[in-house]
């Protein structure tokens with residue numbers, strides 16, 4: 001068996017030890033004589049798995065008790081729509097700071113339900129920077145302010161938490177959750193699809209300050225109501241049990257590796273390696289994001305032309321470095337350096353980049 005270094009933006013690489021454990025437990029979980037995916041979500045066995053995953057995520061991310069933690073199907077995009085349904089009254093204004101593709105998606109999901117004010121927009125600048133905080137046009141009394149902590153496609157990441165006053169700050173952390181310490185108490189809602197740093201696709205994590213669950217929001221079915229999900233411990237309907245279990249194994253792995261401080265240390269090393277190779281290439285490789293806003297998780301970069309880009313993708317794949325083709329919206333190359341990608345993976349990429357430039361530069 002050959003395991004490659006996988007730079008996919010999501011679904012993404014998972015820790016090998018987690019995959020091996022899941023494999024070993026596939027036919028008989030914990031002596032039950034059946035797989036964890038074959039038993040009821042209401043069984044004591046699965047409830048223990050679910051509760052351990054929540055407790056481990058709370059410990060990992062530092063989630064205070066006055067926050068609910070939900071494990072829901074529907075991915076991050078569904079949460080983007082549910083934010084407005086749950087927290088904005090009809091016609092109420094919601095503020096969005098757009099720093100890339102996913103901020104735009106978030107607005108698209110919300111538009112049918114709320115009045116969107118684009119408080120700041122990085123698009124005129126080509127999404128190469130985070131608009132300066134003092135340029136944001138926030139709405140006094142808005143239902144919430146929404147940011148995308150890390151833009152997976154454009155490779156733009158917030159450093160620290162912006163100050164937005166009394167209005168609750170909502171953040172899409174899909175591609176950077178658990179990659180560095182954050183102060184959860186500064187946010188009203190944090191949400192993330194699991195398929196980058198947390199585990200397999202099919203479950204999203206939603207962290208909600210409990211007092212916000214009392215907001216009236218808009219008329220909505222029970223299944224779209226965060227409060228109902230919180231009251232029923234994310235088991236209002238059959239939850240994605242396999243994904244929840246696998247994410248739980250990833251949480252245990254992250255805690256055993258040293259927690260978010262350790263992953264912050266590793267992501268600094270990995271991203272420094274790759275940006276270093278780009279910046280030292282004399283313009284052969286180009287990343288267009290201003291250094292202060294460069295993502296530690298997703299690094300988009302460009303070669304001089306399409307032919308070289310295609311050759312880079314093909315040859316890197318042959319060298320055991322997969323999924324480096326850039327997103328179609330921006331082209332070029334994209335290296336995603338999530339928690340489960342080892343430092344050796346980033347080093348192997350950098351070695352390949354230098355060799356490729358030597359042969360083609």
Ligand SMILES: Cc1ncc(COP(=O)(O)O)c(C=O)c1O
Pocket residue numbers: 010074075076077078102148150151152153172173174175193
């Ligand atoms: C930052 C961000 N937000 C939202 C999404 C959409 O997630 P999903 O496909 O789970 O709906 C993605 C997917 O890549 C993402 O990177």
